[in-house]
Amino acid sequence: MSSLTDRYLAATLGSVPAARRDEIASELRGSIEDMIEGKVADGHAAATAEREVLTEMGDPAVLAARYANRRLQLIGPAYYLIWLRLLKLLLAFVPAVVGIVAGLVELADGARAGDAIGEGIGTAIEVAVQVAFWVTLTFAVLERTNTPLNLPAWSVDRLPEHTSGERQSRLADCVASVGVLALLVAYLPVQHFRSFVTTTDGANLPILDPALWTFWLPYLMVVLVLTAGLEIAKYRAGGWTWPLVGVNAVLNVAFAVPVVWLLLRDRLLNPDFVARFEWLSQPAHLDRVATIAVVVTIVIAVWDVVASVSSCRRRR
Amino acid sequence: MGSDEILRTHLQELRRGTVVVASLIALREPDYGYALLQRLTGHGFPVDANTLYPLLRRLEDQGLLTSEWNTQESRPRKFYRTSDQGESVLGTLLDDLAAVQTSMTGLIEGVDR
Numbered sequence: 001m002s003s004l005t006d007r008y009l010a011a012t013l014g015s016v017p018a019a020r021r022d023e024i025a026s027e028l029r030g031s032i033e034d035m036i037e038g039k040v041a042d043g044h045a046a047a048t049a050e051r052e053v054l055t056e057m058g059d060p061a062v063l064a065a066r067y068a069n070r071r072l073q074l075i076g077p078a079y080y081l082i083w084l085r086l087l088k089l090l091l092a093f094v095p096a097v098v099g100i101v102a103g104l105v106e107l108a109d110g111a112r113a114g115d116a117i118g119e120g121i122g123t124a125i126e127v128a129v130q131v132a133f134w135v136t137l138t139f140a141v142l143e144r145t146n147t148p149l150n151l152p153a154w155s156v157d158r159l160p161e162h163t164s165g166e167r168q169s170r171l172a173d174c175v176a177s178v179g180v181l182a183l184l185v186a187y188l189p190v191q192h193f194r195s196f197v198t199t200t201d202g203a204n205l206p207i208l209d210p211a212l213w214t215f216w217l218p219y220l221m222v223v224l225v226l227t228a229g230l231e232i233a234k235y236r237a238g239g240w241t242w243p244l245v246g247v248n249a250v251l252n253v254a255f256a257v258p259v260v261w262l263l264l265r266d267r268l269l270n271p272d273f274v275a276r277f278e279w280l281s282q283p284a285h286l287d288r289v290a291t292i293a294v295v296v297t298i299v300i301a302v303w304d305v306v307a308s309v310s311s312c313r314r315r316r
Numbered sequence: 317m318g319s320d321e322i323l324r325t326h327l328q329e330l331r332r333g334t335v336v337v338a339s340l341i342a343l344r345e346p347d348y349g350y351a352l353l354q355r356l357t358g359h360g361f362p363v364d365a366n367t368l369y370p371l372l373r374r375l376e377d378q379g380l381l382t383s384e385w386n387t388q389e390s391r392p393r394k395f396y397r398t399s400d401q402g403e404s405v406l407g408t409l410l411d412d413l414a415a416v417q418t419s420m421t422g423l424i425e426g427v428d429r
């Protein structure tokens with residue numbers, strides 16, 4: 001047996017499922033030998049016939065993919081559009097939000113403005129690369145496992161509104177909402193380092209209880225980031241849709257309930273911060289502040305949900 | 317893309333699928349890969365070896381072909397034959413091919429169905 005065919009078979013069979021390798025090997029070897037014999041019988045020189053046949057068979061990787069029924073694409077048409085949409089959606093705000101937060105943390109840590117901006121941009125780029133990589137990897141795996149996504153089929157209702165004036169004002173709305181949310185997200189770590197309230201000897205006093213950093217403050221930041229994502233999804237959908245209203249309600253509950261609970265248990269504010277102010281440190285006054293904060297939190301959450309429901313109803 | 321290239325693409329699209337039908341017909345009489353390739357080519361169904369060999373395995377996996385190793389001759393060869401299931405699928409495919417031909421003729425002659 002000549003070595004070219006052996007090498008061709010080895011190159012092909014390496015990536016064919018092991019269970020069928022032997023059988024494919026004997027069959028393919030036989031077929032190639034048949035083809036070489038055929039060439040020679042047709043008057044081709046025996047020396048070059050093998051090379052010609054293997055050239056005709058083409059790249060072993062392509063042949064192996066055909067045997068294994070493997071797809072020669074990273075992400076095929078079934079997933080491509082969803083991949084693209086998700087990628088655009090995430091890249092639209094995640095790198096910016098994380099970059100801003102990173103820059104502000106750096107600033108609060110005492111870095112100079114230029115360094116903080118550099119840190120923010122560097123982090124944003126890194127996050128963008130990570131998001132792109134992981135989203136693409138996920139979809140490449142979905143493509144290979146052939147996982148059905150069971151997404152709702154496209155319908156005429158999903159056509160975007162055409163009035164450009166309205167669209168622009170919605171864009172302005174979206175940018176403003178995301179901006180406010182980004183500031184809120186950034187405020188949580190910033191107040192920890194630079195609250196502009198100091199102890200008597202000049203050290204910084206966080207407003208919110210530092211003990212909450214073990215879980216609740218990161219949790220609230222995540223909820224706020226998700227809310228920013230919701231604003232962008234709302235803009236892309238052309239306004240409120242019922243699924244988005246549902247998500248909005250869930251996010252409002254996810255934000256308001258822990259905040260109210262923490263307020264009622266006097267766990268939200270930093271005890272040292274409270275002790276710093278004579279008026280606030282009186283239990284009656286602290287309770288009054290907590291009660292007002294609870295009411296405001298609940299009113300904002302309820303108002304936000306009611307507004308989304310009525311807006312969605314008007315659109316239908 | 318030149319006009320030759322465009323034509324080639326359209327012809328390829330038109331021919332795709334006929335290889336399966338032709339193979340199912342030809343393999344009513346058992347045969348091995350290379351001999352089938354020769355027969356199809358001889359009957360005007362030129363097909364690349366690197367397309368046909370994997371295709372035969374796929375049709376076998378789908379149950380449309382059955383296979384048997386023949387070790388009588390100089391080298392062992394895997395003979396494929398159209399299965400009962402393959403025969404019934406073939407019937408449907410041929411009916412559809414005829415329906416396409418009828419529709420096409422009707423369209424050319426301008427007759428409503």
